[in-house]
Amino acid sequence: MRPYRQIACTVALGAACGVANAGSVTVYSALESDEIATYLDAAKKALPDLDIHVLRLSSGDLAARLLAESAQPRNDAIWGMAVTDMLDPRIAALLTPIHGDNIDRMPARFRGADASWFAPTGYLAALCVNREALAERGLPVPRTWQDLTSPRYRGQIAMPDPASSGTGYMVLSSLSDAGRSAKGMALVTAIAHNVGQITLSGSAPCKLARIGEFPIGVSFAFSAMQSIRQGYPVTMVIPSDGAGYELEGSALMKDAAHDADARRFLDWTASPEAASLYRGFKEIVAAPGSKPTEEQQRQGLPADLVATLPARDFTMAARERAALIARYKRLTR
Incomplete structure (x- = not known):
């Protein structure tokens, strides 16, 4: 899985938007802190009534925390975790199928066959x-x-x-x-x-x-x-x-305390709006029709990168x- 700095951060959005919060969601993420800040700035505009709490952990610490809390999970969702870590049978057992308008439009190769995960990026x-x-x-x-x-x-x-x-x-x-x-x-x-x-x-x-x-x-x-x-x-x-290559998976916890709000947030992370932001940080963006930016192509990424990835x-x-x-x-x- 991609390396991450050994830090943790919590970001809360919604209250600052000047609207009454209709919902709340707690998310664990192994994405980089600067990515999270960029993505959540857009998320709070798309979901102004949702209070989104993100705990950012290194990939190893994220897996360890999920296992330590497995008897009583404290998060509603996982956002951006290496799929090869997420599919550890002990972690996979904590997940439940997730669907949404945006999620279901993603190419099948970027979604779990049992709908337990999807990967907007890699x-x-x-x-x-x-x-x-x-x-x-x-x-x-x-x-x-x-x-x-x-x-x-x-x-x-x-x-x-x-x-x-x-x-x-x-x-x-x-x-x-x-x-x-x-x-x-x-x-x-x-x-x-x-x-x-x-x-x-x-x-x-x-x-x-x-x-x-x-x-x-x-x-x-x-x-x-x-x-x-x-x-x-x-x-x-x-x-x-x-x-x-590796995919960065997202998933819904089986025992999510805020199931509906978590589903709303996760579907936004698979939206075209989110995909446009991912291109500033990611080589692989799963959104249909996505391709590396002109700068990325000049630096060596093939224009048809996603299509050429082996199974x-x-x-x-x-x-x-x-x-x-x-x-x-x-x-x-």
Whole structure:
């Protein structure tokens, strides 16, 4: 899952709108704080009678909190959690089907078959490549995952640990088909043997690459595009031999205290209005007809990104998480 800062924040909207609150909803989210602020500014205008309380947690802390509170959930909804975490059977058991005018219009691949989740957004694995650092070392720009297995890149790669980083697990599970592909497992383990530093988060490799400490960082596209926007000598490479990606799911709690209000809010998060805001932060936006912005395309995202994403078995990836990570650790010792 995409890395998130280890912070929590609560945002309440509605009372400030100068209207009597007709409802209230408590939402747990692993989205970034700046995203939440942007989205909720629009949500309070669309739903002025709704008091929306958002508790922002890192992805790992969010999963842990849901499990700790499972006997008596304190939230009504989940907003923006990696689907491979959300489909942990212990968390999936806390959810109930959710429908809505906007939710039901989303493409089927971005909704759970049992309607227990939907994913308006997602993120894509990418390489952050420091052109200057590569040139100093006399190395070519890698274009594929297979390129990263070359001995020439030994010690030149920073990569996140799949045990601590959602991005790391995204790469491992995507490229190995949740461990079912022997070829894919051989690929990811060969890359691991060239890694010079293993990081705890998915954004850290890109940060190391942009300052030249390592010329290549295995990260995610938003981090790469952010580095480019900030003026670092970084090129974003989307490997041409396999797309690693994760969806950010939202869901309704089975025991939601404010069921109707939670449904209203969740359906808004799947609206075209929300989708227009997601494009400022996300590589993958599920709204029909959505495509990367012109800036994102200039930085390397394909215009037909969503259409070219391979199918992923998120249920399998969730179920096999612990076993797959343990297997990977054994193979990369």
